[in-house]
Amino acid sequence: MNKNIKENFVVDAINIKTYPLSDYDNIVVMFSRERGLIKGIAKGVKRPKSKLGARMQMLVANKIMLRGGRNFDTICEAQALNTFNKLRSNLDKLSYSIYLTEIISAYCTDGDEENENNKAIYELFYNILEQVANAENEVEILLNIIRFQLKFMEQIGYGTELETCLKCGCKISEDAYFSIAQGGVVCSTCRYSGDNYIRVHKKIRDFLISQKNCQLGEKTDYDALVDKNFCERCFGLLKKYIDSRASKPTRALKILEKLK
Ligand SMILES: [Zn+2]
The missing domain is CATH 2.40.50.140 (Nucleic acid-binding proteins)
Incomplete structure (x- = not known):
């Protein structure tokens, strides 16, 4: 050694x-x-x-x-x-930030020194913590957590496919059907193939695509349009996908729910 x-x-x-x-x-x-x-x-x-x-x-x-x-x-x-001090004075900010640490522990391993993703993941994590610390309401917190979910998975090679049908390869223009197991969508014709899918409204899909493609810290047209309920649905969908691939389940948000 x-x-x-x-x-x-x-x-x-x-x-x-x-x-x-x-x-x-x-x-x-x-x-x-x-x-x-x-x-x-x-x-x-x-x-x-x-x-x-x-x-x-x-x-x-x-x-x-x-x-x-x-x-x-x-x-x-x-x-x-x-020190990201503002994270510690708000239970939502703290719980969602701990959720991010759980994703990192579940997907990154010790001794991964040569991995060229490290720099990008560090910068994503740092930037999102800063945005969450400074967020002014729950929607702003969730927007940033959703961006982390999408961009982190993309960075480590498990990016979500939200535009093209996983089965037939067509470009989807309306509602789509999301497969938790595959982290992507199929079209309305292909959804009858036996797998379990979650229906994803066109608005949700467009929103997720915008968050996946935006720059860190960038405002998008959607930021002012979405509400808490909408963000929570998107967050929940991505969380299911991320948990399904993870080496260990995330727990931080269960604690938050118990406290509320
Ligand atoms: Zn299809």
Whole structure:
């Protein structure tokens, strides 16, 4: 094993999970721009005067220096890039952001260092957290979460097909029928083929296509037209698809529902 033992390295990373290692130390799981999903020991982070302190809590982006170790890397220094504080003062913002961390943990794996998707996923995640933190209402939160769902799946090679029938290849112009198993739509003729489909109204399809194709942070014509109910239906459809492919189910929103 030649894992650059004792060599220091620096990454930009967002904390996605933390769990206890000992009385004073935690393990922090992070998603980094340079190396994807990584773990590091935050030594002494539970002591009152820890110099890492609040920078190690969930959903904080840091520039981190780590020292490579045999089993675990150790976090030596952390400089906050963005604390996304507004996420923590709103239960919807926090729950939906935790949902994003669950998608990342379910689809990204440790040691995925060479993966060229890491930079794009990091930038998507960072940007969406910032938009969600600054969102002014629930529709704005949902719009950004839906964009993450669509763009994340696209980035890792499981993009949704919303325009062309998966079976016959025709370009669909009206309502379509979405297959959770395949993450795409079929036309009204092909839907009788035995699989289970969810009917998707043309308006929902047009909206999802616009969100999938827009730039990060860009406003679309739909942003002012859609309401919470509409967004929740779109979100729910994508969530089913994402959960069906994931290595572990997402739970964050179940907790939100219980609390409400
Ligand atoms: Zn068809």
